[in-house]
Structures are given as structure tokens and as C-alpha cells.
Amino acid sequence: MLVLKGIPASPGIAIGRAIVVPGESLATTKHYIALEAVSGELHKFQQALQKTMLELDECSQKVRATLGPEYAGLMETHKLILQDPTLKDAVIHKINTDYLTARSAISLTLGELAANFDKIEDPFFKERRNDIFDAGKRLLANLEGNKRDFLSSIKRPSLLVAHDLFPSDTISLPEKQILGFCTDVGGKTSHTALLAQSLNIPAVVGLSTASKDVANGDQLIIDGENGLLVINPDRYTLANYRQIKREIKKTESLLKTINHLPVITQDGHRVHLYVNYDPRTDNKYNKTLITDGLGLLRTEFLFMNTPVPPAEEAQYKIYLSVAKRFDMRPVTIRLADLGADKMPDFALDELDEDDNPFMGCRGIRLLLKNPELLHTQLRAIVRTACEVPAQIRVMIPMVSSVEEVRHVRAAFDQILQEFAEKGKKPLNKIALGAMIEVPAAAIALDGMINDLDFISIGTNDLIQYLVAVDRVNPEVAHMYDPCHPAVGRTIHNIIQTAHKRSKTVSICGEIASDSKMLPLLLGWQVDSLSVTPRMYLRVKNNIRNLNFEHCSDMAQAALLMGSSAEIRNLVEDNQYENS
Amino acid sequence: MVQKELTILNRLGLHARPAARIVQTAAMFESDIELTKDHVTINAKSIMGVMMLAAEFGASVCVTAKGSDEVQAIAALEKLFNDKFNEEF
Numbered sequence: 185m186l187v188l189k190g191i192p193a194s195p196g197i198a199i200g201r202a203i204v205v206p207g208e209s210l211a212t213t214k215h216y217i218a219l220e221a222v223s224g225e226l227h228k229f230q231q232a233l234q235k236t237m238l239e240l241d242e243c244s245q246k247v248r249a250t251l252g253p254e255y256a257g258l259m260e261t262h263k264l265i266l267q268d269p270t271l272k273d274a275v276i277h278k279i280n281t282d283y284l285t286a287r288s289a290i291s292l293t294l295g296e297l298a299a300n301f302d303k304i305e306d307p308f309f310k311e312r313r314n315d316i317f318d319a320g321k322r323l324l325a326n327l328e329g330n331k332r333d334f335l336s337s338i339k340r341p342s343l344l345v346a347h348d349l350f351p352s353d354t355i356s357l358p359e360k361q362i363l364g365f366c367t368d369v370g371g372k373t374s375h376t377a378l379l380a381q382s383l384n385i386p387a388v389v390g391l392s393t394a395s396k397d398v399a400n401g402d403q404l405i406i407d408g409e410n411g412l413l414v415i416n417p418d419r420y421t422l423a424n425y426r427q428i429k430r431e432i433k434k435t436e437s438l439l440k441t442i443n444h445l446p447v448i449t450q451d452g453h454r455v456h457l458y459v460n461y462d463p464r465t466d467n468k469y470n471k472t473l474i475t476d477g478l479g480l481l482r483t484e485f486l487f488m489n490t491p492v493p494p495a496e497e498a499q500y501k502i503y504l505s506v507a508k509r510f511d512m513r514p515v516t517i518r519l520a521d522l523g524a525d526k527m528p529d530f531a532l533d534e535l536d537e538d539d540n541p542f543m544g545c546r547g548i549r550l551l552l553k554n555p556e557l558l559h560t561q562l563r564a565i566v567r568t569a570c571e572v573p574a575q576i577r578v579m580i581p582m583v584s585s586v587e588e589v590r591h592v593r594a595a596f597d598q599i600l601q602e603f604a605e606k607g608k609k610p611l612n613k614i615a616l617g618a619m620i621e622v623p624a625a626a627i628a629l630d631g632m633i634n635d636l637d638f639i640s641i642g643t644n645d646l647i648q649y650l651v652a653v654d655r656v657n658p659e660v661a662h663m664y665d666p667c668h669p670a671v672g673r674t675i676h677n678i679i680q681t682a683h684k685r686s687k688t689v690s691i692c693g694e695i696a697s698d699s700k701m702l703p704l705l706l707g708w709q710v711d712s713l714s715v716t717p718r719m720y721l722r723v724k725n726n727i728r729n730l731n732f733e734h735c736s737d738m739a740q741a742a743l744l745m746g747s748s749a750e751i752r753n754l755v756e757d758n759q760y761e762n763s
Numbered sequence: 764m765v766q767k768e769l770t771i772l773n774r775l776g777l778h779a780r781p782a783a784r785i786v787q788t789a790a791m792f793e794s795d796i797e798l799t800k801d802h803v804t805i806n807a808k809s810i811m812g813v814m815m816l817a818a819e820f821g822a823s824v825c826v827t828a829k830g831s832d833e834v835q836a837i838a839a840l841e842k843l844f845n846d847k848f849n850e851e852f
Contacts, residue, residue, distance in 0.1 A: 261779050264786055264810040271811070297811055304817050312779065312814050491778035530775060 198364030479714025547582025643693030707739020794830025
């Protein structure tokens, strides 16, 4: 038994037999042929080229629908690379006069072309060498013993193991036969992760060596909950995972029975439960959920993997489809929280490398320095509100002072004015709120609450800043502590300040779906929570099993406690009693 | 042979999408079309060539066309450059 640790990309447990997708690498050794073989190799090259072009044509449309226009655009670029006379001429020359095999000729040509790109200083243009490699590998895969046929020939339910999957590969997968997949490369938001989420199958990425460690036919467990791949599990592990899988299934079918019921506590206290929504990973399951609205639409994805900032039109289309999807229920759009770990490819004004990016230029700070990004996004949102009678709420990320709020409000008013001059007006008033995640904003909230329509607490970052702990640093990660007395008191103060001015408070972040912390959040009188679609019914079920009066007592007690240990005991004892 | 000096007017330069537009436009003509920037000359029908120019905002690029439809080819490319490659930024 071997256990590999990777990045959980799509939740769930899959158990089954492995199919390893053969990788394509650029050969550096030269294989020569006899003169008589030249025309045969030329033919092979032309055939592979033709086949690859057809394949790209077929996939382009499907990719546009599932992964979005940025990947479809990538496939167009790949097509042009394969049609490029520079590539074609060099390969044909190498076969014709150097007597190389088609495979060697293609590999060598790709290497030479990519080397030219290494000389370029501009990092964006330099990156294009990866496109050449990708397009080239696709071509190599279509030379004889062919990988795409391989994928579509999978006949029985299997777990797929690959070094990496092309967007086009993931499209040609026989969906019903793939129980889950894992790859050596990729991150939480890579196209493989998004695809797995939209197919609703478990996936683990970033496993480094999985494609080498796994052999065809090995028994595998993909643990998409914890990001683990178990190869040839022992009997005990296998039985354990089968049990977990059964339980997940049982809980899920039980939870479905409360889908249509209201989100209220046993004693009738109403809490609004919103969903965090990502249009890229919407799947059948998510569509069946009945929710109170959209609590967090992250918009960073529109700004990533693109050489230019997204145009108003492109943003408008997405916001419009989201607003329609949620009909008359609230739709909370967070302005792009770029910076820190989400840095776009395109050049931004006044932005140099940050030594400490989480305390640097991110969120609203970055938007105010690049006003055209802010204005374009606000314009797209206002345009959406003029089109459909949605309840749109705009959320400002990383606010630390009232001046920032006023700058955004001024830009927003100016845009409303521009629309008014064209005779257009939002069908419903757009609310403007702030994400409270900087302690300074939490402490001095009374100074900015009058300028805001609503508050949302971003607990992941707020806790990180409150206890001064970087969760990524293993030395201190254990000190990241939602039970720290400072966390509860800060959340409570925010809610009190907002309620004094009759403004609502929503909580998003992992704490919102933490069953232990839930009674405290309710007891401090939070108005709404926003959780992932997957956690939605679980949290709803937990709320429906709570007693609000009891929560209030607990929450009051927690505010008087002076240590994490006391608060942890309180919430854990409570959970134990209830179960 | 026709030659024309053109300037990159879109803010983000000749990245993948504008490069693709140039190649697609050039491919519609029979003439040989070349782009020259900083003494580097490339074939305008080659996407890798155009991307390798790494032409940024404000850069000046010399377009040369030679062939039966050279005049039309230059006119089409000039329009493309002036329309900022139909990009919004």
C-alpha cells in the first residue's frame, strides 16, 4: 500500500481500478530512417497534423461551453501553431534531408522553436513557449499509437491517472466510465479541477509522481476530501473507505429530504443561508439546491489566465446569466480581489513585486490604483441591474478605511449618472457593502457603517490577520484558531455595530460551515451565512437542529471566556450533547 | 513590393489574440508578408514568428508585402492595427 498526498480538487471518494494515461515527452535523441522510408514518415506527419486539427475543431466548441472562452481561445492558438509554416517547413526539412523519423523531427523542431522564446525578456511572451509544447505534444500523441483513441476506448468504470490532461482530453473522456481522476500537476483552480467539479466526480491533483507510481489495473482509492491517493490499499483501509463512502451516500440522500424546507431553528429563528457560487463548476446537483440566494460570487477568475483585463461586455454576460440563474433572490458580487496569491497575467500600473503580498496591494487597494479595472467592473454590474430586476449586492474586498468606501461609492455614483444620461436606470437599487477582513475595519466599523448598505465578514482572512498567522506556514499554522477569544469578540462587535444602524451581517469563510462554531455565530445574531453548494444542505440541517435560545446563552458565555481552550470545550461539549 | 510603418495602438501589445488576428488576416492573401521590428524580420503568416516579435504598446512595426495582392494586404493589416486588433483595451 502506498499513500500519496496531493491537492483535493473535487470532493468525494472513488474506489476502482487504475488506467494510466501514457505521457508524451519530447525526445532529444535522434532516430534516423532509410531513404525509402522518407515518404512514409512524411505521410505519417501529415496524417497526424490533419487528425490533430480536426480534433481541435471538434473540441473547441465543447471547451467553450464547459471551461469558458479563455480555454477555447487557447485551442485556436494551438491550431495556428500547428498550421504555422515555420513548424511545418522545419519538420519536413528534417525528414527530407536529415532522414529523421517524424517523431524525432517534430520533437527537435519544437525544442528549437521553444528555445527562441527563452530569449524574450517579457515574461508574458516568454510563457508562450508552453503553448508551443502543448500543441506539439498533442501532435506527437496523434502519431501512430494514439492516446485519444486510448481515452475513448475505456470500456469499464475506471479511475484515470495522468501526468496532466489537456482541456481537449477532458472533453473526450467517456464520462460514464470515469469514476474519478488524479494528475501529477495542477492546482485547486486548474482546468482539471474545474472539470471534475462540474462532472461531480472526485479528483486529486498536484500528486507529483502518481503517473509513475501507479500501474494499469492497480486498485486505487481517490480521496477527494483530503487530497489523498491510495495505491493498492490493504484490506483494513479498503473496508474503512468503503464504509466512509456508504455513509456519505446515506447522508446525501437524507439531506435531500430537507431541500425544500425553510432555514429556521427549532424555536423558529430565521437565518438566511446563501450559497457561494462559481458558474464554472455548476453541476446537476447544484442546480437542484433551493437556496436563499448567492452570498459570494468571486470574480477573480475573470481576470486570470488572460492577457487583457476582461471587457465590460464579457463581464456583463456572466453577471447577467448569474442574475437570471438566481432570479429575484440576492446576488452578491464581490469586486475582484486581485493581488496576493491571485495575480493576473496582464500588466498593472504601479505594481511591483510584494515581499509580503497578503499585507500588500490587494483587493480594493489594487482596484483604486487601477481605476479602469474598477470602473469596467462596476459598469458591467450596473448594466446587468438595468437589464434584470435582480437584487444585486456589490461587495468591496479588503476594506480598511472609510475613504476607500467613499471612493468606490463616488465611482459608483458617477457610473449611475452616466447611465442616467443615457436614460437607463437599475430596475432595483444596487446595494453596496464591504467585506470586513482587516481588523482595523472591524474595530472602527462605526466610522464607516453609515456609508455601507450591508456587511459581510470574511472570516478566513480576518482570523489570519487577528492572530497574525499565515496558514500556509507549517511552523505556525496550528495557531490559526477560530476559537481564539479575539475572533468571537470581533465578530460580535461587528454584528452589534451593524445592527445599531439596521444593517445586516453575513458570514462567509470556512467558519460558516463549521458545525461546532455554528451555534456561536447564530447566538451572536448573524443574519446570514454563505457556504459552498456541497456544504449547503449539511449546514441547513445543522441550523434546523439548533435551538436559538440555547445558542444565545452559549454565545454570551463564550464572550466572557478568556482562552481558546475554554471556548473549544464549550462548543465541543455542546456538539457531543446534541449528537 | 509595398511597405508601411505601423504602430501598436492597443495597450497590451501583440499578445496571443492580436497575433492570431494578424496571422489570420495575412493568410487571406497570396503575397509574402513580413513584419520587422528592431531589425528582426518574421513571416506574418507564422503565429510563432509574430508572438516572438514581443511587440509592446507604442512599438513601431514595418510591414512589407510582395505579390499579386500586396496593396490589399497592406490595407487590411493597416486597418487591423488602427482598429487596435478589435480589442476593447
